[in-house]
Amino acid sequence: MSPTRRTTRRSLARRRVPRAAALALLLATATACANDIPPAKWSRGLLPDHVTQQGDVVQSLWNGAWIAALATGAVVIVLIIWAAIFHRKRKARAELPPQVRYNLPIEMLYTLIPLVMVSVFFFFTARDSETLTRVDGNAPVKVKVEAFQWSWRFTTTVNGKPTAPVAGVPVHDFHQGPQLVLPVNTKIEFDLSSDDVIHSFWVPEFLFKRDVIPGIAEDNPGRKFEITTLNRTGVFAGRCAELCGVDHSRMLFSVKLVPQAEFDQYIATHQAGSAQ
Known part of the structure; x- marks a missing residue:
């Protein structure tokens, strides 16, 4: 191989390395990969x-x-x-098997x-x-989820009374984003809407995500889903799972599961604040 050809190949290899690194960074950003995704086990x-x-x-x-x-x-x-x-072939000469x-x-x-x-x-x-x-429509807790570039707005309704909306801004840490407080051992209905582009509501511990598509009518069952929480308290990361713009990776929020008594106190405080 001539020295010129070797030099050309080395130059191409040097160019490919930063391109590959940039592509990997782009993919990681596009999929919003971060260390807030919970650990997984083989079991x-x-x-x-x-x-x-x-x-x-x-x-x-x-x-x-x-x-x-x-x-x-x-x-x-x-x-x-x-x-x-x-x-396998058993004889030295070429011989086809019976056809x-x-x-x-x-x-x-x-x-x-x-x-x-x-x-x-x-x-x-x-x-x-x-x-x-399946959406039965009889969930005691209903959450209206409004996705926008690039954060979330949550409005929780209990006994027909909505709380004051909780809205956020783009953040780098899900703890800094808007927090949705929910009770344990309770059926919860989510109603998803967007006024700009397609987003995706995703909490990894729900093992479920749903695209938030603009222009879907309120009575369309495709924008709603229900979950029933287990008796497990804690704060869980949430994010947008659809590439929706420049700050997609910062479209973070959290879900806090609390005992029923603590949730009742939270709702009473926020509904009272909303009434004022």
């Missing part, structure tokens, strides 16, 4: 520890899908190894088995999707 299929009853449904579907995928992969690998060992036009039992096998597998996957996915998106 949960790398999902975070959920804080809702609906999370049990997601966890079960996720684990079942992984088990089915790994079992299918294991069968395929075994068949590949078996074919490579027992059907057949078709094998009806085998063709039925590799047609029916995938059909059954896909049908089973579809059944459980459709069943769990219906459960996760």
Whole structure:
């Protein structure tokens, strides 16, 4: 290889390194990757520890899908190894194995088995999707979520009385963003809206996210969902999961789950402040 060609390749390699680093930084920013995402464990299929009853449904579907995928992969690998060992070329001269036009039992096998597998996957996915998106409309706590570039506004309604809205600004730490206070062991209905671009409401511990699309009518069930919180208090990070503009990565908020007595006190204070 000539020195000129080597120099050219080295120059191209030097250029690619900063480009790759810039691309990695862009992807990390676009997906809003940060250290506030909860740790995942292999025992949960790398999902975070959920804080809702609906999370049990997601966890079960996720684990079942992984088990089915790994079992299918294991069968395929075994068949590949078996074919490579027992059907390898045994003679020095080129000789084709016996040729057949078709094998009806085998063709039925590799047609029916995938059909059954896909049908089973579809059944459980459709069943769990219906459960996760069901909105009964009888939740005692309702939260209106308004997404905007680049933060959130939360208005909680209890017994038909709304609290004063809690709004935020773009921040670098979810603790500094607007905080949504919710009670444990309670069904909660969310109503999502946006006046500018598409956002996405995401709390990792909910194991659920929903796009916030502008122009959706208030009576459209597609902008609502329900969760039932577990008896687990704490503060959990939330964020926008849809690339929505220059400050997308700073569109952070938090959800604080508190005991019912503490929530009642919070609501009484904020509803009184709203009335003034």
